[in-house]
Amino acid sequence: MKMASLIDNDGQRRMKILNRSLLMTALIVASLSASAANAAKGKAQQIKLVNTGTIGSASEKYSRTIARHLYRFIPGKPKITVQSIVGAGGIKAINFAYNAMPRNGLNILLPPDTLVLSQALWPKAVKYNPSHFAWIGSVSAANRVFALRTDSNLKSAKDIRGKRLIIGYTDRTDMSYIIPKLMRDIVKTDIRLVAGFKTARKTIGEMEKKAHVGAAFDWLTWNTIVPHWFKKTGNFAIPLVQIGYYRDPLLKTLPMLHEITNKQDHTLVKLVSTPGAIGYSLLLPPRSPKGALKVLRTAFDEMVKDKQFIGDIRKQRLRLLPSSGLRIQNIVDDVVKTTSANNKARLRSIIFAK
Numbered sequence: 001m002k003m004a005s006l007i008d009n010d011g012q013r014r015m016k017i018l019n020r021s022l023l024m025t026a027l028i029v030a031s032l033s034a035s036a037a038n039a040a041k042g043k044a045q046q047i048k049l050v051n052t053g054t055i056g057s058a059s060e061k062y063s064r065t066i067a068r069h070l071y072r073f074i075p076g077k078p079k080i081t082v083q084s085i086v087g088a089g090g091i092k093a094i095n096f097a098y099n100a101m102p103r104n105g106l107n108i109l110l111p112p113d114t115l116v117l118s119q120a121l122w123p124k125a126v127k128y129n130p131s132h133f134a135w136i137g138s139v140s141a142a143n144r145v146f147a148l149r150t151d152s153n154l155k156s157a158k159d160i161r162g163k164r165l166i167i168g169y170t171d172r173t174d175m176s177y178i179i180p181k182l183m184r185d186i187v188k189t190d191i192r193l194v195a196g197f198k199t200a201r202k203t204i205g206e207m208e209k210k211a212h213v214g215a216a217f218d219w220l221t222w223n224t225i226v227p228h229w230f231k232k233t234g235n236f237a238i239p240l241v242q243i244g245y246y247r248d249p250l251l252k253t254l255p256m257l258h259e260i261t262n263k264q265d266h267t268l269v270k271l272v273s274t275p276g277a278i279g280y281s282l283l284l285p286p287r288s289p290k291g292a293l294k295v296l297r298t299a300f301d302e303m304v305k306d307k308q309f310i311g312d313i314r315k316q317r318l319r320l321l322p323s324s325g326l327r328i329q330n331i332v333d334d335v336v337k338t339t340s341a342n343n344k345a346r347l348r349s350i351i352f353a354k
Helices: 002-030 036-040 058-073 088-099 115-121 175-186 200-208 219-225 263-278 290-303 307-315 325-338 341-351
Strands: 046-051 079-084 107-110 134-138 144-149 164-167 190-193 214-218 237-243 281-284
Touching: 046 058, 046 088, 058 079, 058 107, 058 219, 058 290, 058 307, 088 107, 088 115, 115 263, 115 325, 115 341, 134 290, 134 325, 144 175, 144 219, 164 214, 175 190, 175 214, 175 237, 175 263, 175 341, 200 214, 200 219, 214 219, 237 263, 263 325, 263 341, 281 290, 290 325
Parallel strands: 046 079, 046 107, 164 190
Antiparallel strands: 107 281, 134 281, 144 214, 144 237
């Protein structure tokens, strides 16, 4: 009886250990699996990464670079495929992610960095709440930089007050349009916007032809298309102000927009600065498994420190200024919570004014 009891106890202990091991494995795998059954059978899982960029855009390049590396840091090393959903300034893709994307941890989105701002500007088109998404992390911040040709003879952001400036932009949903419209109101500058040139490259090309005097694009765009413009010798353009949550490490002395505006306008500036903080981020749709978020955040944090990933980023001529998912989540939650309906209405009146 004693021997039988010892065998029973030993068997029970082994079963408990086995059960705990299986449970931990299931929790990790199932958090990134469409079903626990497939995980138990050892079938390879696949993650779909949706982005809103056209072929050759920075968003598309970041998505494919992430897909080549993130899987290596996820248990089971699931293959990551990239899909693009374009339209309505990215709102179409975000609405899909919020309302229809499967919530199984296997579907992630690299959204446009304007998703918080879009909620304020186009409330009828937006069918999502930015703070309900689960943020995995941001590969790079993307401060916008308002730059003018040097032949404008304007040397600092303060010099533009009261001046008439002809500014180029891509389209009316883009930050290249929104930023000059906001600056016209709160910096008190006579900015005139010329018809959209569809792409940043075309807008910058027309600036070189002197069709307009300046534009607002992220620093990656300026440095990818015309890096020679900003060299100390023979420079063609000068950056005057940056718009973002944090100062760009490559532009340490360039003033932030909130530094040249009145305090009563800072709420609007903070809202328009969110794209700089969000940058090129990854998120999960609302109500995704918490275990999946934890696994993906850990994998993301490991990826952005990985030498292979860093080398690939440099090879693609992209930037790496990472932020954690928690940091992005806190910024989004704060802006959504503190921006009043009145401030949103005021911003719309400024941006859509003729």
